[in-house]
Amino acid sequence: MEIGxxxxxxxxxxxxxxxxxxxxxxxxxxxxxxxxxRAATRFENGCTYDYGANYVTPDPDLEAFMRETGGDLVEIEEPVWTFDSVGTIEPGEARDRPALTYEGGIAEFARRVLSRADATLETETRVESITRDGERWRAECEGRVHGFDALVMTPPAPQTAALLSNADWDDPFREELVASIEAVPYRTILSVVLRYPFEIDRPYYALVNTDRDHEIGWLSREECKRGHVPDGESLLVVQMAPEWSLERYGEPDGSIAEAAAGLVADLLDGPRLGTPAWTDCGRWRHALPDDEVDTDVLERVAESSLFFAGDWVAGDGRVAAAFGNGCELGWRLAESGDEPLQVVDPDDGDDRSR
Ligand SMILES: Cc1cc2nc3c(=O)[nH]c(=O)nc-3n(C[C@H](O)[C@H](O)[C@H](O)COP(=O)(O)OP(=O)(O)OC[C@H]3O[C@@H](n4cnc5c(N)ncnc54)[C@H](O)[C@@H]3O)c2cc1C
Structure with missing residues (x-):
C-alpha cells in the first residue's frame, strides 16, 4: 500500500x-x-527567527512528546500584553499553556518528528496536478509522476481546492467537495522583521491588537527566545493586520518594512525604531483559516482513498491543532490494516496518535 x-x-x-x-x-x-x-524559521546575520508561527502552545501530552523528541526547547517566559486601535498598551491575561519553540527555531519541530516517522521525503517537489487512474492516484510534479493507492492533501484550503478543481477525476461529490473547501476564509499576513543594534527593554515578549482595528496585528521580541538574537540587540517580528497586508502584498520588501517600522516607532513611542539596521519580509497569502471546513463533506470521498489534514480541517489555525489533526488521520488510516483504506471511527479505540 503506497500513501502519498x-x-x-x-x-x-x-x-x-x-x-x-x-x-x-x-x-x-x-x-x-x-x-x-508555516511553522517556519529563517537564519540571517547571526539571528534565528520564527517568521510564521511564533511558538507552539501544547497540551500536556504534546508538551511531553516535544520534550521526549529532544532538541533545545525554549520556553518563552515573558508575557503577551495587548494594545488597541489608538495604541493603548495594557497587561494581558496569563497563559494557560506554555509557549515553546527551539533554540534552532520552530521549524525544528517538524524535522524532529519526521526523523521518527517512517517516510520518504521529496522536497522541492510541487504537486502541479492530480489524476484518478483506476483505483490509484497520480501526482504530477514538474515532469515526474508519483503513483499512490491513497492520497492525503494538506496544503491550505485554497491550494487544496485548486488542485482538486483541476484534477482529472470523476466523482459525484467532487463539486460539493471543492465548494466546501473553497468556502474556508483565510487571513493574509505580511510578517515584517526589524533588527536593531540595541536592546529594546520592555516588560513583555509580545503585544497583540485585541480590537483588530490597528495596522499592526502582533509584534514580538525574538530576543526573548534563548539563542535567537545576539546579546545587546533586538529583533522584532511584526505581523501586519490582514487589510494592511492585502493592500501592500505586491510592494517591494523595502517599502513594506519602512512603512511597518514607522508604525512600530509610533506604537512603542520610540522614534529610533523607525530606522532598523536591516529588515526582512515574509508573505503569507493563506496565513490563518478563519473558519473550519465541513468535515462531513471531506469524509464522503474517503471511498476514493482521498483524505485531508491541516489546521483548516481541525478548525483552528495553530501548530498543535494541525499536528494533532495529522496524527489522528495517520493513526486512523493505519488502523485500516488490510481493509481498503478508510477512516476508522476514532471512538473504536484509544487515541494513540502521540
Ligand atoms: C504569520 C503566522 C503566525 C502564526 N502564529 C502562530 C503561533 O504563534 N502559534 C501557532 O500555534 N500557530 C501559529 N500560526 C498557525 C500555524 O503556523 C499553522 O496553523 C500550522 O503551521 C499549519 O500547518 P499545516 O501543516 O496545516 O499547513 P502548512 O504549514 O501550510 O503546510 C502545508 C504544506 O504544504 C506545502 N504545499 C502547498 N502546496 C503544495 C503543492 N502543490 N505541492 C507540494 N507541497 C505543497 C506547503 O509548502 C507547506 O509546507 C501562524 C501562522 C502564520 C502564517
Whole structure:
C-alpha cells in the first residue's frame, strides 16, 4: 500500500508520524526546500527567527512528546500584553499553556518528528496536478509522476481546492467537495522583521491588537527566545493586520518594512525604531483559516482513498491543532490494516496518535 502526502507542514508530518509502524509506504511531497510549512524559521546575520508561527502552545501530552523528541526547547517566559486601535498598551491575561519553540527555531519541530516517522521525503517537489487512474492516484510534479493507492492533501484550503478543481477525476461529490473547501476564509499576513543594534527593554515578549482595528496585528521580541538574537540587540517580528497586508502584498520588501517600522516607532513611542539596521519580509497569502471546513463533506470521498489534514480541517489555525489533526488521520488510516483504506471511527479505540 503506497500513501502519498501532499505537503510536509506539521499536519503532513503528523500523518506520516501517525502511520509509523503500519504496513504502508509513505511519501511526502513538499514544494519547498525545508519542511515545516508555516511553522517556519529563517537564519540571517547571526539571528534565528520564527517568521510564521511564533511558538507552539501544547497540551500536556504534546508538551511531553516535544520534550521526549529532544532538541533545545525554549520556553518563552515573558508575557503577551495587548494594545488597541489608538495604541493603548495594557497587561494581558496569563497563559494557560506554555509557549515553546527551539533554540534552532520552530521549524525544528517538524524535522524532529519526521526523523521518527517512517517516510520518504521529496522536497522541492510541487504537486502541479492530480489524476484518478483506476483505483490509484497520480501526482504530477514538474515532469515526474508519483503513483499512490491513497492520497492525503494538506496544503491550505485554497491550494487544496485548486488542485482538486483541476484534477482529472470523476466523482459525484467532487463539486460539493471543492465548494466546501473553497468556502474556508483565510487571513493574509505580511510578517515584517526589524533588527536593531540595541536592546529594546520592555516588560513583555509580545503585544497583540485585541480590537483588530490597528495596522499592526502582533509584534514580538525574538530576543526573548534563548539563542535567537545576539546579546545587546533586538529583533522584532511584526505581523501586519490582514487589510494592511492585502493592500501592500505586491510592494517591494523595502517599502513594506519602512512603512511597518514607522508604525512600530509610533506604537512603542520610540522614534529610533523607525530606522532598523536591516529588515526582512515574509508573505503569507493563506496565513490563518478563519473558519473550519465541513468535515462531513471531506469524509464522503474517503471511498476514493482521498483524505485531508491541516489546521483548516481541525478548525483552528495553530501548530498543535494541525499536528494533532495529522496524527489522528495517520493513526486512523493505519488502523485500516488490510481493509481498503478508510477512516476508522476514532471512538473504536484509544487515541494513540502521540
Ligand atoms: C504569520 C503566522 C503566525 C502564526 N502564529 C502562530 C503561533 O504563534 N502559534 C501557532 O500555534 N500557530 C501559529 N500560526 C498557525 C500555524 O503556523 C499553522 O496553523 C500550522 O503551521 C499549519 O500547518 P499545516 O501543516 O496545516 O499547513 P502548512 O504549514 O501550510 O503546510 C502545508 C504544506 O504544504 C506545502 N504545499 C502547498 N502546496 C503544495 C503543492 N502543490 N505541492 C507540494 N507541497 C505543497 C506547503 O509548502 C507547506 O509546507 C501562524 C501562522 C502564520 C502564517
Amino acid at each position: 502526502i501532499v505537503g510536509a507542514g506539521v499536519a503532513g508530518i503528523g500523518v506520516a508520524y501517525g502511520l509509523r509502524g503500519a504496513d504502508v509506504e509513505v511519501t511526502l511531497l513538499e514544494k519547498n526546500r525545508e519542511v515545516g510549512g
